[in-house]
Amino acid sequence: MTGNKSILRVLNGFANLTDSEKSEFIQELNSYSKRYDKFNFQKEIRAKMDVGPTVNDYCKCCGKS
Numbered sequence: 001m002t003g004n005k006s007i008l009r010v011l012n013g014f015a016n017l018t019d020s021e022k023s024e025f026i027q028e029l030n031s032y033s034k035r036y037d038k039f040n041f042q043k044e045i046r047a048k049m050d051v052g053p054t055v056n057d058y059c060k061c062c063g064k065s
Helices: 005-015 019-034 038-048
Strands: none
Touching: none
């Protein structure tokens, strides 16, 4: 397994997803890899993301609350 902390954070987040979320994530990842315009893809992701975990929630990637 890699020692890259960024990749490990994403893998940890992936491991915390439900099976249906994992399936959807894989579909989105495949869509990203086939897309020519990766910059706008990233802009779409940022526009849809929350500002971070809420007080009662935790980050699925890093585990911080």
